Amino acid sequence: MPNGEPLQIPRRQILSDHVYAQLKSLIMNGQVPPGERLNIEDLSRRLDVSPTPVREALARLESEELTIKLPLRGYTTTALLDREQILDLYDLRFLLEVPSAKRAATRVSAADADALRAELATVQNAPHADGYETYRVFIDHDARFHRLVLDLAGNEMVTQAFLRTHCHLHLYRLAYDGTSGSDAVEEHAVLVDALVSGDPEAAEESMRNHLALARDRVLAGLDARPAP
Ligand SMILES: [Zn+2]
Secondary structure, three states, X not given: OOOOOOOOOOHHHHHHHHHHHHHHHHHHOOOOOOOOEEOHHHHHHHHOOOHHHHHHHHHHHHHOOOEEEEOOOEEEEOOOOOHHHHHHHHHHHHHHHHHHHHHHHOOOOHHHHHHHHHHHHOOOOOOOOOOHHHXXXXXXXXXXXXXXXXXXXXXXXXXXXXXXXXXXXXXXXXXXXXXXXXXXXXXXXXHHHHHHOOOHHHHHHHHHHHHHHHHHHHHHHHHHOOOO
């Protein structure tokens, strides 16, 4: 490509991304409930687009486990995580992330320390719970932050195992409130201090503490839900 020529994103790609983002918001906000059948024709009418971008969006959402395609039935939204799955998911996160935080603390360069501080600075205050469009800023930060710690630890297999859970999406699909968001931001700051000061024990402890508190916040949110 000649120098200075703006990069053109094909219109079709923009439309496809837009439909994907719209459908994802509908699912994350519960406007399309869990276990709901997703009819491609209906959705394309509702979103005023052709069936192609809807089909593409549903396939992308399937890779994030927000939708599932069943033989002869088409797509439905997946169920929410239940209590046992939440506990299992956090057990896995403890196994992957606690030793990684410890290891990362022994490997943090000056540039890594800047990257950690910069990531923290993307959320000065956690957003309020005004729907997925608002609080996704926080979800995106949380996902990037945990990924960054795993990257610093340097075990690609561990990072991939973490990414495959899509845990941030599934945990925040259950609930989000601004208070738990700001608690998490404070816990991230404690972890950054431990990592930047190169203290493996403190980093291990802050990650363990953060995950335990985050798990308890999710479970408390589950208990506060009205019975179906
Ligand atoms: Zn976190």
